[in-house]
Amino acid sequence: MSDKGLVLVVEDERPIADLVRLYLSRDGYGVHVEHDGAAGLAAARRMRPVVCVLDIALPSMEGTEICRRLREAGDWTPVVFLTARDDEVDRILGLELGGDDYLTKPFSPRELVARVRALLRRAAGPGEGERVKTLGPLTLDPGRRRVTVEGDPLTLTPTEFDLLGHLLGRPGRVFTREELLAAVWGYASHAGTRTVDVHVAQVRAKLGAAAGLIRTVRGVGYTADA
Known part of the structure; x- marks a missing residue:
């Protein structure tokens, strides 16, 4: 192999x-x-x-x-x-x-x-030096590829993990769907922004009670904010 x-x-x-x-x-x-x-x-x-x-x-x-x-x-x-x-x-x-x-x-x-x-x-996983990100009850550890909500671990796909990590990297900053496609998937809008919407929905479903930390900004995109 x-x-x-x-x-x-x-x-x-x-x-x-x-x-x-x-x-x-x-x-x-x-x-x-x-x-x-x-x-x-x-x-x-x-x-x-x-x-x-x-x-x-x-x-x-x-x-x-x-x-x-x-x-x-x-x-x-x-x-x-x-x-x-x-x-x-x-x-x-x-x-x-x-x-x-x-x-x-x-x-x-x-x-x-x-x-x-x-x-x-x-x-x-990430390069060296990426810090642990925390927002409310949510903690994301890039080095261990681990996400927890109030200490309980979540299972995310690699894409879901990186999408959440990108949003948590700058809490309160609103990212357009095109920006998220480029940053997380590594290409521009060729795949269609609906891809972003589906993955955000999947992440929210897994976050459970913490789903409200990922907010939709109508007509713009998404943000992570407590």
Whole structure:
């Protein structure tokens, strides 16, 4: 296996799977490909990849169902969805089930590699010197990749963690959706600002009683404020 780790690709269109394998391999990743949803889920559980690239429309089990089952089992491996469907509902469902990012076909394989790199940077944690951030009952420790509310730990995806961390980095500062896309996802508004809205909603749902710390500023974006 490559030092960069193993990427699991579950894609039933073999030419696309082969192209994705080629570009990820060139970038130094180990790659395992499955063409069936059930086989992909088994491989994810068996091989423990560093990232899963999941087509949504798959034989036997959709990519969203693979993600749902992994999350239910406490597996928070970063997930990038691929979809040929020009349907926002599919993309939003994937994010709500714990996906971190998505690409709509046809896509650039170079862009997919860039998204995988960005996800792994987020999952690896911050650089040295990032301080613990506290707002009301909420504490975020970048070094330990740990979030607690009144001492109780929360489980967040890498993207959810970094989104919350960015908001907590400057309490009271209002960030536009475009600013959050650039800072957290590493690219501008190409993915659509709805991605930000879905992840904010997911973070709020997990914060429970502390959800009110993340406020919507209508017509602008979001802020973290006590």
